[in-house]
Amino acid sequence: MSLTLAPAVRTAHPAVRPTHPAAYRPQPAAARPAAPAAAPVAPAAPVAPAAPRPRAVPEGTEARGFVLYVGIDELKAAADGTSLHRIVEALRTLTTELAPSAETYAAVALAPEGAGGRDVDVVRLALQDPAALARQRESQGLSDDADRHPDGVIIDISRKRVLLDGEPAGLTYKEFELLQYxxxxxxxxxxxxxLIDGLWAGDDEIPNERTIDVHIRRLRSKLAHYQDIVRTVRGVGYRFDRHADVSIRQASTPSPDVF
Structure with a gap:
């Protein structure tokens, strides 16, 4: 469609030029400046709630795992139609299904035959659970000062140390294992x-009987004037003899991972 422009008309006020009719002509849509397109706004990602801190984890620390104490011996497990090994493997399988990135470590707790008490309490003591150790010391009326009495021998199995008249005996790891056995x-x-089968099984170098005698001699020398608590039974072997001045802390001991 064409549009004819009208001639300009002079008005009564020559100082004011009339507006050209074309100034009122609407511009074609193509000539209008395009409005800038609004940038797409990505939906805000949902904010995951902060994981609650486990109980008893103070500020400045983080939880790195947990311990589940299971109290059961082989006879009770057999009566239930299972074994300690099968229980451990089932727990490991469940852990892998729930958290494939988790790492596991299983240790069996050993105690002398006939040791009384609840199985789970024996396990906690053997694996040195701090709360169980503190409860045991409290029940026995012990305090840290008891470790510093002036005379006698303290064989502390839970802490793997020996005190002679309040001073450390300075045993090596193998010497302490020998005494503990x-x-x-x-x-x-x-x-x-x-002794060889119990303490050196699986080692690359298996000692002979003469080597055992050397270990015993070194152990007794470090026990100084209390060395007769490790007695030689000629032609047979060795025996621990408890004296009145000998105190043993915790009658059970942890063992390495056997599963």
Whole structure:
């Protein structure tokens, strides 16, 4: 469609030029400046609620795992139609299904035959649960000062140390294991072959009977004037003899991972 422009008309006021009719002509849509397109707004990502802190985890620390104490011996497990090994494997399988990135470690708790008490309490003591150790010391009326009495021997199995008249005996790891093996079998003479099987099984270098005698001699020398608590039974082996001035802390002991 064409549009004819009208001639300009002079008005009564020559100083004011009339507006050209074309100034009122609407512009075609194509000539209008396009409004800038609004940038798409991404929906806000939902904010995950902060994970609650586990109980008893103070500020400045983080939870890195947990311990589940299971109190049951092989006889009770067999009566239930299972075994300790099967229970451990089932718990490991469940852990892997729930959290594939989790790492597991299983340890069996050992105690002397006939040790009384609830199984789970024995396990907690053997694996050195701090709350169980504190409860045991409280029930026995012990305090930290008891470790510093002036005379006598303290064989602290839970802390793996020996105090002689209040001072550390300075035993090596293997020397303490040797003493501990005898202490946990108090009153029974242990021959050299049993010591080798019990303390060096799986080692690359298996000692002979003469080597056992050397270890015993070094252990006794570090026990100084209390060395007769490790007694030699000639022709048989060695035995732990408890004296009146000998105190044993915790009658059970942790073992390595056997599963």
């Amino acid at each position: 005898l202490v946990l079998r108090e009153g029974r003479t242990i021959d050299r072959h049993e």
